[in-house]
Amino acid sequence: MDAYFLLAFFLFGLTTLGTLSTTMEARAFFVFGDSLVDNGNNNYLATTARADSPPYGIDYPTHQPTGRFSNGLNIPDIISEHLGAEPTLPYLSPELRGGKLLVGANFASAGVGILNDTGIQFVNIIRISEQLLYFEQYQQSLSSLVGRAQTKRLVNQALVLISLGGNDFVNNYFLVPFSVRSIEFALPDYVYYLISEYKKILARLYELGARRVLVTGTGPLGCAPAELAQRSLNGDCDPELLGAADQFNSLLLQTLKELNNHFGSDIFISANAFRTHMDFISDPEAYGFVTSKVACCGQGPYNGLGLCTVASNLCANRNLYAFWDAFHPTEIGNRIIVSQFMIGSAEYMHPMNLSTILAMDAGT
Ligand SMILES: *[C@@H]1O[C@H](CO)[C@@H](O)[C@H](O)[C@H]1NC(C)=O
Numbered sequence: 001m002d003a004y005f006l007l008a009f010f011l012f013g014l015t016t017l018g019t020l021s022t023t024m025e026a027r028a029f030f031v032f033g034d035s036l037v038d039n040g041n042n043n044y045l046a047t048t049a050r051a052d053s054p055p056y057g058i059d060y061p062t063h064q065p066t067g068r069f070s071n072g073l074n075i076p077d078i079i080s081e082h083l084g085a086e087p088t089l090p091y092l093s094p095e096l097r098g099g100k101l102l103v104g105a106n107f108a109s110a111g112v113g114i115l116n117d118t119g120i121q122f123v124n125i126i127r128i129s130e131q132l133l134y135f136e137q138y139q140q141s142l143s144s145l146v147g148r149a150q151t152k153r154l155v156n157q158a159l160v161l162i163s164l165g166g167n168d169f170v171n172n173y174f175l176v177p178f179s180v181r182s183i184e185f186a187l188p189d190y191v192y193y194l195i196s197e198y199k200k201i202l203a204r205l206y207e208l209g210a211r212r213v214l215v216t217g218t219g220p221l222g223c224a225p226a227e228l229a230q231r232s233l234n235g236d237c238d239p240e241l242l243g244a245a246d247q248f249n250s251l252l253l254q255t256l257k258e259l260n261n262h263f264g265s266d267i268f269i270s271a272n273a274f275r276t277h278m279d280f281i282s283d284p285e286a287y288g289f290v291t292s293k294v295a296c297c298g299q300g301p302y303n304g305l306g307l308c309t310v311a312s313n314l315c316a317n318r319n320l321y322a323f324w325d326a327f328h329p330t331e332i333g334n335r336i337i338v339s340q341f342m343i344g345s346a347e348y349m350h351p352m353n354l355s356t357i358l359a360m361d362a363g364t
């Protein structure tokens with residue numbers, strides 16, 4: 001009896017220590033970008049781009065809306081799980097202080113794009129240049145807690161995720177026929193302009209200390225239920241938006257390679273969100289989905305019109321749907337995406353996947 005008790009105690013002690021040390025050693029995580037990765041910053045802003053009322057969060061551990069654009073966990077949350085860390089708090093959350101700063105922070109804001117004029121219809125959102133200013137502010141707060149040297153080390157060793165570009169198409173160039181940007185630019189020139197601005201943002205992240213940056217291209221925009229509802233007659237993905245995403249992603253990949261050459265190190269990792277999304281969009285059954293066209297929550301064709309609210313249609317089993325609302329994946333969709341980030345081949349993750357990165361950086 002006593003021996004069993006001791007053994008149980010010993011094992012319990014080990015597990016507790018193990019958990020503590022992983023929490024302490026988990027690398028910090030910083031998140032920038034749009035609604036695919038916003039953990040709730042927009043809850044604190046006067047904006048229409050928000051996910052802080054039911055049924056958002058219906059499958060979150062608390063079953064409450066949090067500002068995440070998902071039924072449950074989103075992409076950064078699932079990456080945090082893989083890091084052995086707690087989810088990143090929104091930068092604007094009053095809970096982000098003291099020891100919580102060591103976990104990292106989430107600066108993302110639904111509706112933003114690479115360009116300042118993207119998402120103006122959402123009024124008050126944190127544009128990317130402002131997200132970078134907040135990152136500087138964050139580093140000042142952390143410095144006053146642990147000193148400059150440790151802050152620099154924490155930031156250099158952190159994982160960074162940035163998701164931008166989708167809104168520059170769907171909430172800017174293609175938002176209305178004859179949009180200002182579409183009159184100003186032919187599509188290839190617009191893509192070129194976007195990438196030249198994105199390059200400055202990524203270089204600034206490097207200046208601010210980021211050394212491992214996961215950059216997701218844009219997903220297959222033309223296949224989102226919102227676009228099917230507005231632009232598709234027969235349920236096929238919209239070819240114009242697919243083409244735009246494709247041009248953007250190829251030029252982005254090339255630019256990340258150039259930046260890595262310039263900095264002489266694999267700082268920027270291209271995560272092919274287009275491919276990972278497309279895998280379950282083109283063969284939903286293979287992933288256990290009943291559909292990849294109809295959103296779980298919404299109304300109108302493909303549940304793709306308007307917002308997801310308590311008045312919307314809501315599917316009973318969220319695990320059977322690839323899309324939660326008109327634009328954003330369900331938690332299970334996000335899990336498929338992150339699992340490719342972790343183990344994907346070079347076609348998905350260039351020049352390497354996240355499990356390779358985590359193994360490599362753990363050894364240094
Ligand atoms: C966006 O606004 C910020 C802050 O005003 C400015 O620094 C930046 O150059 C602007 N970006 C573009 C693409 O105009």
Ligand SMILES: *[C@@H]1O[C@H](CO)[C@@H](O)[C@H](O)[C@H]1NC(C)=O
Nearest residue numbers: 342343344345346353355356
């Ligand atoms: C990760 O990427 C590497 C290199 O492309 C590949 O060999 C490996 O199978 C991938 N998966 C894992 C789990 O490392």
